Amino acid sequence: xxxxxxxxxxxxxxxxxxxxxxxxxxxxxxxxxxxxxxxxxxxxxxxxxxxxxxxxxxxxxxxxxxxxxxxxxxxxxxxxxxxxxxxxxxxxxxxxxxxxxxxxxxxxxxxxxx
Amino acid sequence: xxxxxxxxxxxxxxxxxxxxxxxxxxxxxxxxxxxxxxxxxxxxxxxxxxxxxxxxxxxxxxxxxxxxxxxxxxxxxxxxxxxxxxxxxxxxxxxxxxxxxxxxxxxxxxxxxx
Numbered sequence: 001x002x003x004x005x006x007x008x009x010x011x012x013x014x015x016x017x018x019x020x021x022x023x024x025x026x027x028x029x030x031x032x033x034x035x036x037x038x039x040x041x042x043x044x045x046x047x048x049x050x051x052x053x054x055x056x057x058x059x060x061x062x063x064x065x066x067x068x069x070x071x072x073x074x075x076x077x078x079x080x081x082x083x084x085x086x087x088x089x090x091x092x093x094x095x096x097x098x099x100x101x102x103x104x105x106x107x108x109x110x111x112x113x114x
Numbered sequence: 115x116x117x118x119x120x121x122x123x124x125x126x127x128x129x130x131x132x133x134x135x136x137x138x139x140x141x142x143x144x145x146x147x148x149x150x151x152x153x154x155x156x157x158x159x160x161x162x163x164x165x166x167x168x169x170x171x172x173x174x175x176x177x178x179x180x181x182x183x184x185x186x187x188x189x190x191x192x193x194x195x196x197x198x199x200x201x202x203x204x205x206x207x208x209x210x211x212x213x214x215x216x217x218x219x220x221x222x223x224x225x226x227x228x
Contacts, residue, residue, distance in 0.1 A: 100211045
């Protein structure tokens, strides 16, 4: 069964600090997706990583993908309060099952403290 | 372009009543997904459709749940009879699997069953 694990599950960090969220997955996949969810809101797509070594950056967030290690990271630089949210990673299982649904991690709830 | 549209946004009903949730995917998208999100179980895939055909309904919790997609622009998720444990936020998402497996989420329907 395909598994997607994120850590940490909860992250409390001070403004201005850097930190990394990790996403490990068990399937053969070269596509990984990061989503953000604000409290009481829907999921918003942040990054789509489509190949080994892919790196994407948007503001203070940078995502990378290592398909050989089956690992993606979401790096936060100089955190600000507006980044407080829950972050999900997801992978598809195309190579294993041929299906196009996504498997989501449990999410990392980030709280940035002033 | 309009995103994924869901209705109603909030639904409060009594146990035993029938509940119907509605979703309009993004025009041109050929895959549609229904999710349920709770604090205890996180984000769960209930069912998904490709080209209006149900592909995987293994996440549907019980026979009380049913989903249909009569055409490319409309889908329903029905719960009959509803129970308090069905209280959750139900999300609909769509994607164009020929372009990417990235899913675009609707605003969700918050269901409360009393």
